[in-house]
Amino acid sequence: MAPNIHIALIGISALCTTLLAVLWEPAYQFILDTSVAYGIPVIPRLIKNPIAIDVARDIQYIGSRSADIEHFHNIFYAEDTSGKNRFAPPVPLLPITGSVIDAIKPGAWCPQATGDIFPFTSKIVNISENCLSLRVARSYGTKPDAKLLVVVWIHGGGHALGSGSDILYEPDGLVRQAKIDNNPLIFVSINYRLGLFGFATSKALLGARHTNVGLRDQRAALDWVRENIEIFGGDPKKVTVMGQSVGGSDISLHLTSFGGKRGVPFQQAIMMSGASGLNFNTKSDLVANNTAAIAENVGCVKNGDSQSMETLGCLRDVPFEVLTNISTAMSRAARPPFGEGFFYPTYDNDYVLDRPTELMRAGRFVKGIPIIASWVTNDGAWYASPATATDEDVLATFAPWLFGYSESTKAKLLKLYPLDDFKTMVRPEYDGPISPQYYRAAQINRDLWFTCPVIDFAWQYVKHGGKQTSNVWLYEHNSTRFTPVFETIGVPMWRVSHLSDIPYALNNQQLSGGADNSAMQLELSKKFSRRVAQFVTFGKPDGAIEDTEAWPPAFASVTGEELRGEYPSSISFKLTGGPFGPRSVTVSKIPPKETSSQAEEAANWEKIIRRCEFINSPTVRLESGV
Known part of the structure; x- marks a missing residue:
């Protein structure tokens, strides 16, 4: 073949490829949107992973895509909670400048019992103390400057089990329908510490204000949303928090947190099967006694004082698998079948200043929030x-x-x-x-x-x-x-x-x-x-x-x-x-x-x-x- 003809063919081929790419993308999206609207299955094509870019800090988040929804999983909002961070308030985390974040697959759930719960929920197989992460879901093609409304999901599970990544909480249908109705939104779900790891209490923990850290995790995640959701096309000033069961009751605890004096990082709330009156025994010594019993069980009580800093230090050194197995076994034996109400938010004269219903009756809560x-x-x-x-x-x-x-x-x-x-x-x-x-x-x-x-x-x-x-x-x-x-x-x-x-x-x-x-x-x-x-x-x-x-x-x-x-x-x-x-x-x-x-x-x-x-x-x- 003559060189000039060969060059011409290469040029024509390149032009055709470019035109196909330009025309195929909107054509494919039309086919996809139509198929989704009428419930017709579509064979997924090979596509590039979606990317969200933090321009100011030169950070890239690489996600995944299912049909017309983009997902970004396992985005850490706080540091690993093991070691010195165990039982301590969350330490905010931002990647270093120039980082490329793999947000393709869900990460570990916070420590809890593993295995099956219900046939329609995820099997719990991967737990770790490095679990303070969230996931973001948005419509395909969301622009960085879209300023979309934001829904933040707080899962239930009795403060004993669960994750924002559970298959029960798949948000694709909500995100898709909202876009079809011209009410596009971004969905965020969060992981927070549970059980002993999220709600342990003792005199040492009270003195350090290292209490109710599961609630503080949720607040840290909401703070992350306020400060970072614009990267994904969201509006940090239009956040609706949505929780079910203890997720709903925790929303009310955030509204009464610090006696309502520090505000909340959300503007609306949906509380499903949960409110402050669900937080039984807020001022009892039950959780402190349960914490002490576990410390005794693992040999951490020093000089007969289960409330000391020495006991706390020992508990921070125990392998998390040991603490998880012992604490979940004790919880489920006392509160079958899942262990709810063995560790939960308690009065600490800091985040929780009184019994929640008394705070409500005193008007000590954040006002001005539309609520369902x-x-x-x-x-x-x-x-x-x-x-x-x-x-x-x-x-x-x-x-x-x-x-x-x-x-x-x-x-x-x-x-x-x-x-x-x-x-x-x-x-x-x-x-x-x-x-x-x-x-x-x-x-x-x-x-x-x-x-x-x-x-x-x-x-x-x-x-x-x-x-x-x-x-x-x-x-x-x-x-x-x-x-x-x-x-x-x-x-x-x-x-x-x-x-x-x-x-x-x-x-x-x-x-x-x-x-x-x-x-x-x-x-x-x-x-x-x-x-x-x-x-x-x-x-x-x-x-x-x-x-x-x-x-x-x-x-x-x-x-x-x-x-x-x-x-x-x-x-x-x-x-x-x-x-x-x-x-x-x-x-x-x-x-x-x-x-x-x-x-x-x-x-x-x-x-x-x-x-x-x-x-x-x-x-x-x-x-x-x-």
């Missing part, structure tokens, strides 16, 4: 044994956590939840030989752990000037995608259990473990996640998306006179999912003889105002230690 808070219809199902069959069995279901209840309080609880109320819930042909006492116990536990703390927090926040009554909303979630899983593992009586609203809020379109991914459930998930994005974008959960009716604020009908009282006479909330949802309902302390809908009739059946008024009363709150 919630509970799930059968949130308490886990905490009752299927064998529950007597009054004594019912009381035993919450005794390990709420051990300060007087006999009169226990008697009043049983009276407020008469057995006859639960006889219609029995489904022997489906659930097996389950007594109505089980459903009674599950309902009491739901209200003790979740519903009543949430309502109390919302009421006190409005009552003491945290936000106008028009800026606090409640919902009760009454759908689950876990039904086939619960049937398989033999607990169909759990019904719409704790965790049920997570796949809807995050719009998880590929929930694993045999969960329900039917078209109807995926559509419900899409609609629910749109509510989340709506709130993140506009500071209210409705108004810009189609809906049959508005979502009223929690205390829309409360008068100024009633705000000066101890408890509201009516509460409004959104009933999501189930046979009656989505529907807005209002319940009253004294229900009307005729309700306006079946949804309100079902909601009034729960008697949440009368029951929560007692559970949130001064005597019971004191006995609960909240």
